[in-house]
Amino acid sequence: MKVVITSQEKEMNSHVDARFGRAAYFALYDTETGQVDWLQNQVGTQQHGAGTGAVNRLANLGVEKIFACVFGAKVKPLLDELGIQMIVVQEGETVGHIIEMLQDRKK
């Protein structure tokens, strides 16, 4: 399954980006293969609708879960409708730590 963790930088020890739609990067993690791809968030600097733009992209990549600190009011109903799970994490969390926790849960 593919999951996304928002990220401030492109490293495993990067902090989770508190924002979703305007996050700097999306860490795309495949729980089956263990692969991590770093996606630059193109819509983050656009003036309008960063949230919908991000949902569009991630939904079309087949993402099933998204980890961020805050999800905006406009993206929540969209993600609900698409059946994509929103997971709220604490600020200060790192991408690497979340991936570790996901790997532990699999065992």
Place this chain on the structure above:
Amino acid sequence: MKISIASGKGGTGKTFVSTNLFRLMHQHTPSVVLVDCDVEVPNSHVFLETTDRQSHIVTDFRPVIDLDKCRFCGKCVEYCHYNAMLCVPSAHMTKMLPDLCHGCTACMVACPHGAISASNLEIGQVTAKETTDGSILIEGRMAVNTSSGVPVIHDTVAFAEKEYPADYYLLDSPPGTSCPFIQTTAKSDLVILVTEPTPFGLSDLIQAMDTLDSLGKPYCVVINRADMGDDQMEQVLADRGVDVIARIPFSREIASCYAGGQLVVDELPAYRSYFEQILEHIRLIEANQQHTKDKAL
């Protein structure tokens, strides 16, 4: 000539100035129309006894997507500047978000499969009101649940100019310095910025002036409650070379009159002179602008 009365900071006295200026101006030059562009909360009518003459609904384009014709090609998403379209083929979903949609119709133009058609969303209402002295107020009002008042302001001003031609239009502007303010002031010949000599008043006034500078719009300032606050504002305006065309003192009488929905130029004649002053400056600026136009020809 179109004159906007705007501010930056809310609550400085735009409506106070525009309604009183309107009453006074109409007594001198009957060919003047007041246009209430504060479409979220139009309140000019409170100060004028009016009867409604005519009214119309303002609508905006919103796309309707026929999922039977939609091939999920994503062209509409590609063309939408506002990220108002969502297309997820695996979920059989093509969807428009009405709060982000700006009604530009690009999606409908872009769709190669004829899956997008037009619908009209009701976004507001424009009413022409006649006052007891025969003057006209055109009032724009946003519908509840509408995300942007900008198209309603546009319709209100266009309607006023088309149906009620006049020598002068006074546009009572919304507060702030963002899109509704710009929509109101953008086509004005002169902007009167009403402010108060406080840190908040000054901070927002600077934003308003910077915005008008970048638009190349001529403006001048009325300082309301001028005997209160501090003298920072006068200094900043002097440094920027901005004309202060009136300084209205704080007065409990004025506040009481306004709170009672009355016009100061009618009820408190001692204060008429401030509005005479503003009117005189308008005439001077108008003459200057005309002179510049004549020279250019």
